[in-house]
Each structure stands twice: as C-alpha cells, then as structure tokens.
Amino acid sequence: MTVGIKEVARKANVSIATVSRVLNGSDSVKEKTKRRVMSVVGELNYVPHAIGRALITHRTNLLGVILPDVHSEFFSELIRGIDQAARERSYHIILSSTHSNKKEIESMLGVMQGGHVDGLIVMSPHLSADGVLKRLAPRSKLVFVNTYTDGNGFVSVSIDNFNGAFQMIRHLVVAHGHKRIAILKGEESNFDARERFNGYVGALKKYGLRRVLELEITGNFTEESGYDGMMKILKLKTKPSALFCANDSMALGALRAMHEKDIIVPGEIALAGFDDIPSARYVLPALTSVHVPIYEMGTLAVEHLLNGVKAMDGMKGIRKVLTTSIVIRESCGCSLKSDEEVSEKA
Amino acid sequence: MTVGIKEVARKANVSIATVSRVLNGSDSVKEKTKRRVMSVVGELNYVPHAIGRALITHRTNLLGVILPDVHSEFFSELIRGIDQAARERSYHIILSSTHSNKKEIESMLGVMQGGHVDGLIVMSPHLSADGVLKRLAPRSKLVFVNTYTDGNGFVSVSIDNFNGAFQMIRHLVVAHGHKRIAILKGEESNFDARERFNGYVGALKKYGLRRVLELEITGNFTEESGYDGMMKILKLKTKPSALFCANDSMALGALRAMHEKDIIVPGEIALAGFDDIPSARYVLPALTSVHVPIYEMGTLAVEHLLNGVKAMDGMKGIRKVLTTSIVIRESCGCSLKSDEEVSEKA
DNA sequence: ATATGCAATGTAAACGTTTACATCACATGT
DNA sequence: ACATGTGATGTAAACGTTTACATTGCATAT
Structure with a gap:
C-alpha cells in the first residue's frame, strides 16, 4: 500500500541498495544519482520504514520510560526533561506510567527485551533496583531515577x-x-x-x-x-x-x-x-x-543512557546525586x- | 546474542512455526507439544522480538501522542488517561511533547508513517487539523484532541x-x-x-x-x-x-x-x-x-482510535465534545x- | 489392502530495510 | 594492448518473526 524503497529504486533506475545509501547519507554515490533519487523520494513522499530498518540495525531510536503513579508536577517536569534531551539526539520516548507493582514493571521490561527500545529509564520509588531487575538481560541499557539501587553496577540519577x-x-x-x-x-x-x-x-x-x-x-x-x-x-x-x-x-x-x-x-x-x-x-x-531539579534529572538520565554505555558494562555503576536548594x-x-x-x- | 525463536524450536524439537503458534495461542497444536514448548520458553527466558513480529504483522501495539508545550496539570492528566486506556488494550504510547511548530509535528508524523505506531493522537491548539496534515497518508489512524478540525473526515475529541x-x-x-x-x-x-x-x-x-x-x-x-x-x-x-x-x-x-x-x-x-x-x-x-474532564478526554481519544477505525475511512468524521461543569x-x-x-x- | 480425511507439524516466502561482497566500467600506467 | 586500480552500483543474505501451503502420520471407511 504505502510506497517502499523498491518503488523508489525502480522509478529512479537504481537498485534499492543505492537508494538506501542515499538515504543514509552514504559516502560513495555519485552526486547526480543522489539528486535523482532524492527527487523521486520527494515525488513519492517516501518515508523509510522504521521497523524494517530497526530489524537489521538493531536500533529503534526509542527510549523506554517507566514511571510510578507520581504526582503531576513531578511527572510533567521529568518527562519534559527526558523528552527534550531525547529529541536532541533524535530519539523518541515510549512512556508507561502509573506502575505501582512489580508485575507491571516486568511487563514493560518485556517490551524492552522485545527489542522495541534502545534503552530504559526506570523510576521505582517503592522497589529497589536489585529487587526488580533480577531477570533483565545484563546487557540492557538502563538507568534508574530516584530509585534505591542497593546493588552495584547500576547507573542512577537522583536528587539529594x-x-x-x-x-x-x-x-x-x-x-x-x-x-x-x-x-x-x-x-x-x-x-x-x-x-x-x-x-x-x-x-x-x-x-x-x-x-x-x-x-x-x-x-x-x-x-x-x-x-x-x-x-x-x-x-x-x-x-x-x-x-x-x-x-x-x-x-x-x-x-x-x-x-x-x-x-x-x-x-x-x-x-x-x-x-x-x-x-x-x-x-x-x-x-x-x-x-x-526535576527537569535536569530527566535530561541527565538520558545523557547517561546514551553516552555512558560502556560504563555499564564495566559493572562499575554510576551514581549521580543532584543537589537541592531551599x-x-x-x-x-x-x-x-x-x-x-x-x-x-x- | 539474545535467545531467538530458533533456539527455542531446536531445544523443544519442533519447528519455529510451531513455537510461533504456541506463542500466539493458536488453535491447533497438541497439548503436549504446547507444554513442552512453553517449558523451554520459560527455561530460556525467551521473549518474542517485537520488531520482527511487527515487520510482518504490520502492528506495533504502539500509539503515538503528539502534544504541544502544555501546562503541567493538563499534560499529566491527559497522559494518564491515554496511558491507562492504552494499557488496558495492551498498547503502549510513544510520546512527543513540547511541539509548538509545524516542523516538529511533521517530523513526528514521519515516525508515524515509518510504521512505528498503529495510530496517532494529536493535540495542536495553534494549528488547524487541515493545515498540518495535508501530507499525511489518508489511511492513517488519527484522532485530534482539542484541536480545531476545520475540514471534515477527522475524528476529534475536545472539551466544550x-x-x-x-x-x-x-x-x-x-x-x-x-x-x-x-x-x-x-x-x-x-x-x-x-x-x-x-x-x-x-x-x-x-x-x-x-x-x-x-x-x-x-x-x-x-x-x-x-x-x-x-x-x-x-x-x-x-x-x-x-x-x-x-x-x-x-x-x-x-x-x-x-x-x-x-x-x-x-x-x-x-x-x-x-x-x-x-x-x-x-x-x-x-x-x-x-x-x-481531561482524563476522560485521553481515554476517549484512545477508544476512538482503537475502535472507530472504519468511521475514519468513511470520510464522515466524528466530533466528540466533552461537557464541562462549573x-x-x-x-x-x-x-x-x-x-x-x-x-x-x- | 487401499482410499479418504483430518489433525499436527514442517517448509519456505514474505515483511522492508542494510550492508558485505561482487561486479562493472572506465581511466591510468606500463 | 593489457593489467591494475578505483569509484559507482548491483546482488543477495540477513534481521526475527508469521502464515499460507505442503507434508506427514494416523484413524476410519470402504
């Protein structure tokens, strides 16, 4: 139904590989071809299919955010911070709030393991990090917000x-x-x-x-x-x-x-x-x-998630505590x- | 790296087709086999890969939500309503807020056309529906919230x-x-x-x-x-x-x-x-x-999105106005x- | 014994991309 | 004229599922 890369390729008299290369700003493709492809892309109003792409690249550009049922102001500020930082890196966030119990959190973790998100931000004021995440694949990118991380090797951001x-x-x-x-x-x-x-x-x-x-x-x-x-x-x-x-x-x-x-x-x-x-x-x-500083907590969480990837592997853990002021x-x-x-x- | 359907199949001595059938609660698969497969699934802690699945089913179970930079209370209530209704139908929401201009909205629409979401909820108090959505594929599932829908054929929910x-x-x-x-x-x-x-x-x-x-x-x-x-x-x-x-x-x-x-x-x-x-x-x-009734507006938007699909095709449009009270x-x-x-x- | 039908399972194509590798055309050096 | 290198493009496999269709085995009817 929707126009795919193949139609673009056909109409531009190139292979789908070339179209793909153009779209990903690849190095080696002749300027003339590039223009021709782009013109067809515009003409057909073609948008790459994110799922197809994600399947092979293993990246969705989506960040998961799991929040408890938190009071409104805190909630919106945190989201604002996270969303802002995410979008600056062209990520989007997939949100799941009003989680109060372990079951719901784990269900969301399923979505994560399912490959839908590239990383996860979890706030779980009532459950400790260790408690919740025993089953999570250790390779997962994950940062905690305002959550008691009793174990080590976690990345967390919280306020003082x-x-x-x-x-x-x-x-x-x-x-x-x-x-x-x-x-x-x-x-x-x-x-x-x-x-x-x-x-x-x-x-x-x-x-x-x-x-x-x-x-x-x-x-x-x-x-x-x-x-x-x-x-x-x-x-x-x-x-x-x-x-x-x-x-x-x-x-x-x-x-x-x-x-x-x-x-x-x-x-x-x-x-x-x-x-x-x-x-x-x-x-x-x-x-x-x-x-x-709720907003900052959000942005910081995203930054850690997207930058500090290696830090997690090292089992070292990072614990950032944001200072408060009266x-x-x-x-x-x-x-x-x-x-x-x-x-x-x- | 992560365990896939193939490993499950091998370990359970069945084909991947059978595993898939078991996982999707299919009709015809022998009870014994079903149990064997499920046990392996548990043992391996296997979670189906959402992207792979989405690629072929054309469903992600994700709903896109595009909001302007709206004041905090309104924001959190609306999200709460949307998220709640979505989760009841085992959908998750992918959120993008602080969109004030057309450019940002259209970028988000890109994500939509990209197949990442099954439907879209858009709140755009400053831009009319017609204005923004000229380019959107007409088949898209879409409902507006508190947005002026000057044209017809749109589905919208708003307050009176x-x-x-x-x-x-x-x-x-x-x-x-x-x-x-x-x-x-x-x-x-x-x-x-x-x-x-x-x-x-x-x-x-x-x-x-x-x-x-x-x-x-x-x-x-x-x-x-x-x-x-x-x-x-x-x-x-x-x-x-x-x-x-x-x-x-x-x-x-x-x-x-x-x-x-x-x-x-x-x-x-x-x-x-x-x-x-x-x-x-x-x-x-x-x-x-x-x-x-902000919360209700959120839930209603989701319900329309997920139920009233045909209504959109008919170019009829639905306009639901929620009553206010002093x-x-x-x-x-x-x-x-x-x-x-x-x-x-x- | 052979045919028929059904229940259970397997095979392989398809989804829409990316990318390693192969190919091709052409220019350059000899 | 031929080998060689290079830049541009094409081919096809791969990602992890679902599902139409094919196959198998077995029970029943003839």
Whole structure:
C-alpha cells in the first residue's frame, strides 16, 4: 500500500541498495544519482520504514520510560526533561506510567527485551533496583531515577533528598530558633520519603535536638493525608512551633487544616515543604520549600543512557546525586524577620 | 546474542512455526507439544522480538501522542488517561511533547508513517487539523484532541470550551448580578482561548450586556500574563466588578496582583477561572472555576482510535465534545450569599 | 489392502530495510 | 594492448518473526 524503497529504486533506475545509501547519507554515490533519487523520494513522499530498518540495525531510536503513579508536577517536569534531551539526539520516548507493582514493571521490561527500545529509564520509588531487575538481560541499557539501587553496577540519577531536608531543618533551627519541630513524613516504603526523614533526623541530631515520637506523623504524600496529619498534630497538648512536610502536597493540606482551625502561619506554627511545586508560591502564606531539579534529572538520565554505555558494562555503576536548594518564602517566618537574620548561607 | 525463536524450536524439537503458534495461542497444536514448548520458553527466558513480529504483522501495539508545550496539570492528566486506556488494550504510547511548530509535528508524523505506531493522537491548539496534515497518508489512524478540525473526515475529541465559559458568565450575571465583567483571554491563535472568549461574548449578548473593549485583555495563559493583565485592569477609571480568566494560571496571577494592591476578592472584584487545576482549591479565596474532564478526554481519544477505525475511512468524521461543569468556590462571591441564592442550576 | 480425511507439524516466502561482497566500467600506467 | 586500480552500483543474505501451503502420520471407511 504505502510506497517502499523498491518503488523508489525502480522509478529512479537504481537498485534499492543505492537508494538506501542515499538515504543514509552514504559516502560513495555519485552526486547526480543522489539528486535523482532524492527527487523521486520527494515525488513519492517516501518515508523509510522504521521497523524494517530497526530489524537489521538493531536500533529503534526509542527510549523506554517507566514511571510510578507520581504526582503531576513531578511527572510533567521529568518527562519534559527526558523528552527534550531525547529529541536532541533524535530519539523518541515510549512512556508507561502509573506502575505501582512489580508485575507491571516486568511487563514493560518485556517490551524492552522485545527489542522495541534502545534503552530504559526506570523510576521505582517503592522497589529497589536489585529487587526488580533480577531477570533483565545484563546487557540492557538502563538507568534508574530516584530509585534505591542497593546493588552495584547500576547507573542512577537522583536528587539529594537527605540534604534538602537537612538544610531545611537547619534553617528552621538556626535562622528561626525552633526547638520543637514536627515532621509529616511519607510512607516507609518510599525511597524519597525515607531519605527526607533521615535528613530530618540527622539535622535534629546535629543541632542537639531530641526526637519526639509524637511529632513524627506519617502521611502518604497526598494533600488529604497532610490535612489529616495536621489535625492529629493540633490535638497534641504541647504543639510544635514548626512543621516540616516531606512534600508540598502534604504541606498544602496541613495549611488548609491550620486555616480551618485559625492557626496563624507562620506566627503560631511555621511551615516548610519539599518539592517546590508551582502552587507553593501562590498559596498564602507562600510556602517555603526545597527545590528539586526535576527537569535536569530527566535530561541527565538520558545523557547517561546514551553516552555512558560502556560504563555499564564495566559493572562499575554510576551514581549521580543532584543537589537541592531551599527556597525561602513566607511560611517559615522569614518575612517577619530582618533581612540580615535571614541571610544565613551555606 | 539474545535467545531467538530458533533456539527455542531446536531445544523443544519442533519447528519455529510451531513455537510461533504456541506463542500466539493458536488453535491447533497438541497439548503436549504446547507444554513442552512453553517449558523451554520459560527455561530460556525467551521473549518474542517485537520488531520482527511487527515487520510482518504490520502492528506495533504502539500509539503515538503528539502534544504541544502544555501546562503541567493538563499534560499529566491527559497522559494518564491515554496511558491507562492504552494499557488496558495492551498498547503502549510513544510520546512527543513540547511541539509548538509545524516542523516538529511533521517530523513526528514521519515516525508515524515509518510504521512505528498503529495510530496517532494529536493535540495542536495553534494549528488547524487541515493545515498540518495535508501530507499525511489518508489511511492513517488519527484522532485530534482539542484541536480545531476545520475540514471534515477527522475524528476529534475536545472539551466544550464555549459552554464552560458561557455558564460561568451566566453564573456571574444571574447569581451575583454582575454587569461589568472583564475577561483575561488567551492568544487569538489558540483554539481553546478563542472558544472560551466566544462563550464570554455569547453570554454577554444573551444576558443583554454590552461588550466593553477596555475590559477585554489578552494574556498568554501564563501566571505572569495574568498578573500583568490584572495590573492593566486596575488602572481603569471604572473597574469591573468581576473578572473571568480564560484559564486558572492567569487567574492565579490576577489574584496575586489583587492581593498586592489590597483589592478584596470577591468583595471588590469577583474572580473566576477555567481548567480547575489543583491549585484552584488551595488559594485564598478558593478559586471558582470551570472543570474540564481531561482524563476522560485521553481515554476517549484512545477508544476512538482503537475502535472507530472504519468511521475514519468513511470520510464522515466524528466530533466528540466533552461537557464541562462549573465548580463554585469562594472567589466568585458565593460564600457571601445564602445557599438558596447560590443554588441556581442548569 | 487401499482410499479418504483430518489433525499436527514442517517448509519456505514474505515483511522492508542494510550492508558485505561482487561486479562493472572506465581511466591510468606500463 | 593489457593489467591494475578505483569509484559507482548491483546482488543477495540477513534481521526475527508469521502464515499460507505442503507434508506427514494416523484413524476410519470402504
């Protein structure tokens, strides 16, 4: 039905080999022939058949991306980064999201082994790399994003959850003098959540504060659970003077709860989040948060996938951790203080 | 390198044809043989090579999705819907976003003609369907999302921008008695923006209000442009009593501007948006907006693509318009009124 | 015993390319 | 005139499947 290389060849009075050579910008083909072929190609509106080509070249120029059911902002930024970097190298991405369980991930890995993609980017916050990938052919090109790679020989890109949380607590302590800081953390099974919690604990320790178990509430990264968690906190006899939420969605929920109960933020309780989602700057008071370079994480993953091929073979592994930065807005109480006090760097 | 059908065949003492039949759940193959083959398949961890298969079946089980650089919430919801529906039919999607110009879209169409995908979903708010697709092979399976399909014979799914806007204006007029309603519209080239503006104009006319040119400000759907637009409005000698923004991002910007200038919302100026993004419910006052069923639009697009194949051949075309609904929150002033007054339905 | 039919399996072509190798025409050096 | 080299092009195998068609073996009917 569609026009193939043969028709082009016939119409241009050459063999299909020559047509192929022209199309692949080969070295040795006479300029005149080249022009003749190209003219026929244009005339017939011929487009090489990617599948036929892929079969013999073993390259599809497709990258697989496997994501969990991740919140919207994170999702779109990551994809944007990946897609952009991929397209610059004339790759396209084949996407599969909302994967929460092993089964689904493995099904996607099937697509991969099936030769449909040249490489794979996997984000699996609940499953460790080793756990999922026992069966994957070792030669596969693969990079993990924000995934716990317990074994070695993996390539991974992630953000520095620990330090982001650490610095935020540090800020609450040294810039504002908080001593009773609650945390709304995520689920234990979530890699990001764990690390952020560790950062919180680490900072407490570092600055001589004791952990108080009743101030450690577990949510599940949804706005809803943030609201619920805050309600629990507000029932405490001695309330915290500050609350750190392991992501912004929960912080938004907590904020809603506090509005409802007429708690003044940051006057009575200071608030800080993590992720720096767009809404963070539009709520009142504007939310102080930890900014994470999601887009960059995406582009970096692609770059590693497409450049660092040998690195994988060597069983060495690469682990790139992108640095986070805290962005100060109103909810932590900085607007209440003099500029001088606020500007505590590093 | 990887294990192929031949090795399976050899190890199971059958021909590759039989292996193929077993794998495709064919009718006639003896139960015993079937088991033997499957056991070898498991043992060798064999996965059929998708490319080889696609070459002869002419099906890749891949759907192409071409999106413009669309705002994050819309983006992720749409993808979620598409991906979900696709996976239910064991398709995967190959995604290409941030396409703003014709060139990029056509490049993606190349991938399509190249046989890599079985169908295509295209969202192109700035380019009309006819305009873009002159060159596409007519047999291609293709559905448009939120795109102006001026010609016929296209399949499209979109949201009812006109009625969403219309109803919102209607609400502002009949429930709150506004007579001087400003609009912050989007760019003329944007299909959604045009329709929403038309809805605004239509409602004005219907309720006997006159258009006032100085109340029609053009933005570009960004928060920034909403802020700027609002600043312009605030410079007017006689300000509007209400403002309708063609999307929520601009409404958020406008809200920020009003906060800054100490304008009370909705007391002095009522506000309404369009899209019902998540932030809408977290800002203060919570934003009244038009809800759009993005997820459903995605699933519907896939269903049309995969079911309504013949419909396309018939040059008839299908045009599905999803209905929108207004969601009342605080920014329009409803919380100030009695429940009775508010509950004006239909 | 031979023919007939059916169920199970095998053989080989086809899908649309790329590419190693072969061929060809021609110019150059002798 | 002949060998040789070179640049341009053609031939055919290969990639990993599916599937139309051929073949085989066996049971049943005659």
